[in-house]
Amino acid sequence: MTYVVTEDCIACKHMDCVEVCPVDCFYEGENMLVINSDECIDCGVCEPECPIDAIKSDSESGLESWVELNRKYARLWPNIVEKGLPPANAKAMEGVPNKFRDLFSERPGEGS
Template sequence: MPHAVTDNCIRCKYMDCVEVCPVNSFYAGETMLVISPDECIDCGVCVPECPAQAIVPDTDLGEASHWLELNRKFASLWPNIVAKGQPPHDADVWSGVPNKLAEHFSPNPGDG
């Protein structure tokens, strides 16, 4: 049961989760991170490290299971990230803002 990054990572992209992942399953987009569900070992160490509380196990996704598929799709397109980078200067402003996917998600790759 892999984990998935959800809506609250968009425009926050804190990256604290990256440094604790034992299998380097995070991938960087321009506005968010995703987890490769094919690489995630479901250890859960990333969950408490995320200041935005944007990481959930796929069993908690319910109706939002599209997040698992979004994570799978973009993990195959974006560069792998193995070290924490600098979060956006306005990350705290965006944390907790609902429904960011439609207007603030970018399919463009970020820095790996």
């Protein structure tokens, strides 16, 4: 078991999870984060830190595409080890439907 970041993170990217991760397994895209499943130690401390419930256990059903997305972009995006600032409109983006289809960016973030 490991954890994955899901669609709710897109355009919200609060990054509270980054601050508590003991193994620095988060990677930053332009408008979301992903978890490297090979580095995640399944401690679960990140899950309750996410204010929008975007982090889930990969054992939950229906998350297969998010497991693959996290795996793919953790290889492409820079590692992030310090909490940055969320987008200015993060609060307004919470709960917006179809964020993957409409807003997902493959571009890397700045990393840290």
